[in-house]
Amino acid sequence: MSRLDRILKRLGKRDVRPVRPGERTPQPKPDALVENQPEALRLATDAAMNALPETLVTSILTRFDPERVKPGRWKQDAEITIFVHIPKTAGSAIFHTLNGAYDLTRSLRYGQVKQDLDIAWEEAKAAQAQSDTPLRQVLIGHANWNQFKHLMRGAGRPMLITVIRNPADRLVSQYAYNSSEAHPKHQNFRREFPTFEAFLDSVPPNSQLNQLVGRTGGIERQLERLAKRYRFVGVTEHFSASLDHLAVSHGFPEVTEYVANVGKTAKRGASLTPEMRTAICERHMGDWILYTLLEPAMARHRARLARVRDT
DSSP states (O other): OOHHHHHHHHHOSOOOOOOOOOOOSOOOOGGGSGGGOOHHHHHHHHHHHHTSOHHHHHHHHHHHOGGGSOTTTTOOSSEEEEEEOOTTSSHHHHHHHHHHHSSEEEEOOTTOHHHHHHHHHHHHHHHHHHOSSOOEEEEEESOOHHHHGGGGSSTTOOEEEEEEOOHHHHHHHHHHHHHSTTSTTHHHHHHHOSSHHHHHHHSOTTHHHHHHHOSTTHHHHHHHHHHHHEEEEEEGGGHHHHHHHHHHHTTOOOOOOOOTTTTOOOGGGGGOOHHHHHHHHHHTHHHHHHHHHHHHHHHHHHHHHHHHHHO
16 A cells, blocks of 8 residues: 555545536546556656655645535635646637636736746736725736735735646647647747657756746645645646536536637647656656646546436
């Protein structure tokens, strides 16, 4: 029995809150799921997980596992939320979905996030001050911790939410997109990174955690900050289940899911060998540990939704 299994057993019975039927997201690729990982990666994951304090693993599960978060736990009548959009985690679907859930949505332009974020933050506060009713507002963009950490001090700080993805598949998707004509600077990118392997070498370890909570302090410190500052972390591979969890935990009516591009992985991803998957996830072990904790939890929630739908 792995350490994670022991912790799950100690936590005991999960919350059996009612769930709402619905399942539109395509089935994820089997090799993207934690249960199907190569043995070498499984052993490396167990070693890295064993190095973390048990209290930290427990806090992540109790904060983000859908079956351990009570309905309405994070509901606020008036709020300003920042959705920290990690590239290639179904961003278009997230934007359109949240746009229908919140009272006001503000998009942060790529390349001008810091400027837009400060302006949008002041606009959101002004909108609430001028409104006769409470407003739930969300700012969405490729922001990183260093760009919004000044907002996290004192009262009135924003709520933080995000969606993560299997590190290997996310980087495959990012390379495919950056190399395609859909990317404005694809020619420069192709010259600089003619192969996927060259691109991998350029990506700093744990790029998802780096964006969410900053690079300082190592994996343990990053996960501690995530568990303290974020209120929702979804999983791209289980997008519908993630949206249901967001809606229930934040007290939204049932959200209307926008499914374009969700679950679609570049054909190049099919060429990832088990050895390459292992190498990528070991290099990004912090990202992989977080995914290892949350992907199975969201998969269980997805299965519960499917059972309700089929009854």
